[in-house]
Amino acid sequence: MVNWIWLFFIVASVVVAAVNGKMDAVTQAAFEGAKSGVTVSFGLISIMVFWLGMMRIAEDAGLLRKLAAMLGPIVRMLFPDVPRNHPAIGYIMSNLSANLFGLGNAATPMGIKAMQELQKLNPDPATATPAMCTLLALNTSSITIIPTTLIAIRMNYGSANPAEIIGTTLAATFVATSAAILADRWYRRKSPPPQVKSKRRAGITTPSPDQGGEAVV
Amino acid sequence: MYNLFTNVSAWMIPAIIVFIPLYAALRRKVPVYETFVEGAKDGFGTAINIIPHLVGMMVAIGMFRASGAMELMLSAVRPLFDWIGIPSEVLPLGILRPLTGAGSLAFTTDLIQTFGPDSMIGRIASTIQGSTDTTLYVLTVYFGAIGIRRTRYALKVGLFSDIVGFFAAIFICLYIFG
Numbered sequence: 233m234v235n236w237i238w239l240f241f242i243v244a245s246v247v248v249a250a251v252n253g254k255m256d257a258v259t260q261a262a263f264e265g266a267k268s269g270v271t272v273s274f275g276l277i278s279i280m281v282f283w284l285g286m287m288r289i290a291e292d293a294g295l296l297r298k299l300a301a302m303l304g305p306i307v308r309m310l311f312p313d314v315p316r317n318h319p320a321i322g323y324i325m326s327n328l329s330a331n332l333f334g335l336g337n338a339a340t341p342m343g344i345k346a347m348q349e350l351q352k353l354n355p356d357p358a359t360a361t362p363a364m365c366t367l368l369a370l371n372t373s374s375i376t377i378i379p380t381t382l383i384a385i386r387m388n389y390g391s392a393n394p395a396e397i398i399g400t401t402l403a404a405t406f407v408a409t410s411a412a413i414l415a416d417r418w419y420r421r422k423s424p425p426p427q428v429k430s431k432r433r434a435g436i437t438t439p440s441p442d443q444g445g446e447a448v449v
Numbered sequence: 450m451y452n453l454f455t456n457v458s459a460w461m462i463p464a465i466i467v468f469i470p471l472y473a474a475l476r477r478k479v480p481v482y483e484t485f486v487e488g489a490k491d492g493f494g495t496a497i498n499i500i501p502h503l504v505g506m507m508v509a510i511g512m513f514r515a516s517g518a519m520e521l522m523l524s525a526v527r528p529l530f531d532w533i534g535i536p537s538e539v540l541p542l543g544i545l546r547p548l549t550g551a552g553s554l555a556f557t558t559d560l561i562q563t564f565g566p567d568s569m570i571g572r573i574a575s576t577i578q579g580s581t582d583t584t585l586y587v588l589t590v591y592f593g594a595i596g597i598r599r600t601r602y603a604l605k606v607g608l609f610s611d612i613v614g615f616f617a618a619i620f621i622c623l624y625i626f627g
Contacts, residue, residue, distance in 0.1 A: 233604050234588070238509050245512035248521055257515045265511030268551075269504030273496055276590075281492030286469055288488020289481055293473030338462070343587075344495055344594045351595045359599040360592065365606065368591055372547075372584040372607035373614060379579030385558055386575060391566035397575045403621045404580035408614025415609045419602035 276340065283341035287326065296322025299329070310370075310413070311363050313353075320349035324367060332375055343371055362420045366413075373412040375405055495594050502593030506585060510548050519544060535619055538564070539573050547611040550583035572626050576618040581611055 249258040290296050300307065300321040307314075307321055314320050323346035330339035346367060354361050360368075379401050386394040473479035513519055523540055530537040538560060545553040557578040564570040584607035592600055 234600055237604075238505065241509035241513040241518075244518040245509075245516035248518040249512075249516035252517045254516055258512050261511035261515030262508045265507035265509070266504045268511075269507040270500055272507075273500040273503050276499060277493055277496040280496045281489045284492040284495075285485035285487075285489030286466065289473045289479060289484045290469045291488075292479045292484050293469070293477045295469065295472065338465075340590065341492065343591055345491075347591050347595045348495075351597075357596060360597045360601050360603055364592075364597065365601060365603040368588060368603045369606045369610065371591065372582055372587045373610040374580075374582035376579060379575070381554070382557070382575045382579045385561060386566040386571070389561050389566045389571075391571075394566070397572060397579065400572070400576045400618065400621050400625055401579040404576050404614055404618035407617035407621075408581050408610045411613035412606055412610035415606045416602075419606060423602060 279337045280341045280344070283338050284345060287323070287342060287345060290326070291319065291322065296326065299325045310366055313361070314350070314363050315353075318349065318353070320346055320353070320363075323349055327367070328370060328375070331371065332377055339371070343367065365420070366416050369412040369416040370409065373405070373409040375409050377402065498596070499590050499593045502589045503586075506589045507549075510552075510585070513548075514552065535623075536570050536573065538570050539577065539619065542574060542577050543612075543615045546577060546581060546615065547584040547608060550586055553578060553583070569622065569626060573619055573622045576622050577615055580618050581614040584608060584611055 245258055246255075249255050287296070296319065297317070303325055304316070304321075307324060308316070311321070311324065314324075323342055327339055327342040327346050330342055347364060350361060350364050350367065351357060353363070378398065382397065382401075383394045386397070470481040470485070473484070474481045519541070523544065527537050527540060530540055542553055542556055542560075545556055557574045560574040561571045566572075566575070584604070588600065588604060588607060592603070
């Protein structure tokens with residue numbers, strides 16, 4: 233699906249630009265986009281390095297295990313295929329808590345670290361596991377309690393009550409996250425986990441392209 | 450109330466940064482500095498791995514916006530919005546939000562500036578912007594970092610929840626502030 237969306241964006245852009253006579257702007261936008269891709273990644277370096285260092289201390293001190301134990305039942309329900317004491321659970325918990333409190337720059341490194349831990353449980357490293365899809369669903373719908381950036385912008389433009397959107401945002405976020413969890417559940421049940429397939433295929437070295445899921449990149 | 454929130458946010462990160470090493474050093478005798486450096490090493494490589502994924506996505510999104518293709522897509526849906534009674538000014542946000550965080554934030558700021566933060570459009574835009582995250586960015590970064598190529602149903606789930614969140618934000622605002 234990502235393949236097709238990507239292709240669609242590029243083809244549609246060039247076709248529409250040809251009709252509108254905006255070819256120059258499109259060319260420029262392509263290289264601007266490439267530049268901002270690198271800029272954003274470089275921006276990630278500092279926060280990744282910092283938070284992964286912090287989180288290693290938390291992991292060695294057993295703090296992540298404590299956090300995981302505290303909210304265990306919810307996580308077990310959402311991630312039934314991750315073993316109870318696996319380090320992934322602790323990172324998933326810290327990722328979700330960081331999201332919840334609006335600590336955006338801490339949430340990403342912890343989410344990536346959680347993905348890396350989940351990857352260790354993955355029999356086929358090129359294909360996403362159901363647990364990865366669930367973690368992604370929770371992050372794309374982003375459960376935020378306090379939308380700090382927006383409150384600041386609203387304040388900036390002289391709102392009489394900058395924080396009045398907290399209630400509506402919370403309600404909308406709740407609806408979006410519930411939709412994400414339900415859709416994730418539905419697809420999880422519909423598509424068999426990759427573990428089953430890879431067990432059957434154990435010993436076969438060349439993976440067949442039609443092995444479930446969608447080819448991406 | 451707002452002061453309380455900003456204070457909590459301002460204190461949260463320093464509190465975490467102090468608590469983790471202090472607890473580790475005093476209760477568990479963890480060599481905190483060495484452990485920090487050891488863990489931090491992973492960060493660099495991970496961030497570098499993401500570059501090709503992010504460049505690919507941002508090029509496509511940048512082209513899509515600059516060519517006018519996005520505007521064309523929107524003009525097809527606009528009459529439907531007018532018919533339901535949703536202010537169609539917020540419509541571009543529905544497409545921008547899942548694609549680009551910076552782009553949709555800029556658009557939201559522009560709407561707030563043009564129509565005022567306390568207008569219905571300003572409130573709806575704020576709610577949409579705050580209630581979901583940039584699906585394509587999250588997918589690119591999280592899966593790019595670990596080299597997942599087959600994303601299975603992850604994108605469908607993300608986009609579905611974006612659509613649900615978009616309309617939920619609009620109808621909740623129309624109901625609460627209407």
